[in-house]
Amino acid sequence: MNVFFRKRNPKSIRAFSLVVMVLAGFLAGVPAVVAQAKPDPTALLKELDQLSDFSGKDFSAVFTIVTQKPGEKDSVTQARIFRRDTKKQFLILILLPEVNKGQGYLREEDNVWFYDPTSRKFSHSSVKENLQNTKAKNSDFTLSSFAEDYEVTSMTEGTLGKFPVWILDMKAKTNEVSYERVVLYIRKDRTMLLKREDYSVNGRLMRTTAYPKYVELDGKLLPSQILILDEINKGEKSQITMAEQSVAPLPDKVFTKAFLEQVSR
């Protein structure tokens, strides 16, 4: 019996159509599911690093950091930051508070110098050090290099707010980084870092950082708001906002000690 030409009642046809539609929908959805399949974690990290990579261009912006500590009034730190990613250079010039105005950090490759206009002295610093009295580290203002500095130990799925995320647990490959272990929460539908947790060598959660606002600049994505929670000193946090971002070219002299001395007070 030819089942294909057997006459069916309308109810059966509707049921069959429904099954076909569901199957078609399922099959049509396969590519989407494939796209949501676990990406290569290293490739994901590279993509994340490239999001704010201004290699070939210069980047500058003004960052305002409001730091809150229980029992103390809020402190405001403002810094103008110049970055040249091609040469791993940055210059951070402190604009506020008035007491520290003119202090600065200069980075070239792996060297970081701190300049104090009061003593007129340059001293060695590190990207691991905190920027002034804030919860932010100098490394928070550099081009990220997760793919180079960390190896992924696990990759799971989760949700942050309304966003499905990849959760990457990572271990440092070098001691040049600020934290031994970092957990990243990376948005799935559009690669961007939403949250990170930084752990010490002994596994203690040191700080949690959220990136709730991004802006696009020259095809790149930059966090325009960052919230850093100190997990050791509960209640202490810094909120960073970015303004006046620019990719206008900068003269070479900007990334020199002579310039830092010149523009400090």
Next chain:
Amino acid sequence: MAKRVLAIAGIVLFLSMAVQLVPAQEDGTDLNSLFNEEVVTPSSTPDQTAPGSSSGATGQGTTTAASNPLQGLLKTEAVRIGGSVTGTVGISGTWNDPWTKGIDITAPDAQQLSPALSSLVYFDARPDEEFRVHGSVKTDWPFSSTYSVLSSASLTGSTLSTTSTSITVPDVRVFELFSDFQLGDKVYFRFGKATVKWGVGYFFSPADIINLQPIDINDPTAQREGPLQFRVLMPFGPSQNTVSFYTIFDASNPDFSTTALAGKAEFVLGRYELGLGGYYRDDTAERAALTLTGPLGKFDIFAEGVVSRGSPKTFYSFSTSAPYYSISQPKDHRTTLYPSATAGFLYNDQDNNITAVAQYYYNGEGYADSEKSSSIAVLNTLLSTPLSAATKTTLTGLSKLFAYGSGRHYAAASLSFSEIGGSDFSASLLGLANFSDLSGLVQPSVSWQIADRLKLTGSVLFFFGASDTEYGILRPNSPMTLSVSLSAGTGNF
């Protein structure tokens, strides 16, 4: 059964959710709630114009920025004025011989009330991107000094008659005054009176040849006064390499023989920075200096080596025959070689607010042990013989000048904890030792930050060393000074 399983599952789910929520609730920040709406602000055209053109600055999160990010840094419409003010009220009591006579806390041998107010005021003008003028003045309470000066003198027969008058001079000193200008981005000039940072040492810096003031061990990072100079600085090679040339003028006697010429090259070699300097002043010395700084593990290390042919230092020697002492002039040791060196480290643990610094110093301009011992023996003999009071006073004064910096091996260290345990208390320990004669000082201190710009510090200063040592001569009998100091209204503006 199914209901019971569902109930248990519900309780477990609730508890696990509650546990996860605790950290967020503890500091009142629910991070999940930050991600309930789109996080990316729509893009706009970025500014890629070169510095030079102008446009308005924008607010937070905007993507059209000021065209010239350097605008406002190199050129300003207004002259900036700022400075610092330091106010302290200190009380101290000194027990001159606490180790043999004991301490009566209510009856120190000397006590002192020392109010102090000082200020530095600076201006900074940038009328042009390639021209900057900076100056600063310092003053201290009571802001004036009174001097007695000879107003007239007459000789009648063998009688000399003089009259004096008092003049009051405002105590305002120009600390710095210089201008910076440049030839493109290749050559930077500075003319004026300014601090020069040559050395890299923290407590001791034999390579810091040019500045007029030595390092104050109680305030090692303080800016020090520099001379009038003309500096030419040129970057070369990789961006942090520089070479600079100096012409340094003598304030008291400007002359060709008192004008120094100096040059220094600084290189970045991997993680280390190397400095090579040379200095020549006809009437005092030629000097060659080598400096090195860089990280070593978690430590920042620094080292200096200096060879000096001749020295501006004054050396003292004593004899049992009149006039009992001699004071050297620079020409007396113009060709003598004096090698000096120092090395140390700085450790800074930001997470725990701990800073430690330690440094060793070989002082080539110190006295040899045998020379120092014989001079002290002669001094002790002279002071125990029946000489005139004036001569003994002179010899006592010279003995202190002789003793200061007389050793060849020194070390200094400090350890400080700030905001201990998140509190408003800080503590520090400072030590300085002359290892040539085993004398020195130790000063523990505790500070309480009562409020912004109000800090109370208590410290005890101990001196140690036998009577024939540097600190035994400078501070006989190993005295102890207990101090309490209130810093009030100190800050920058």
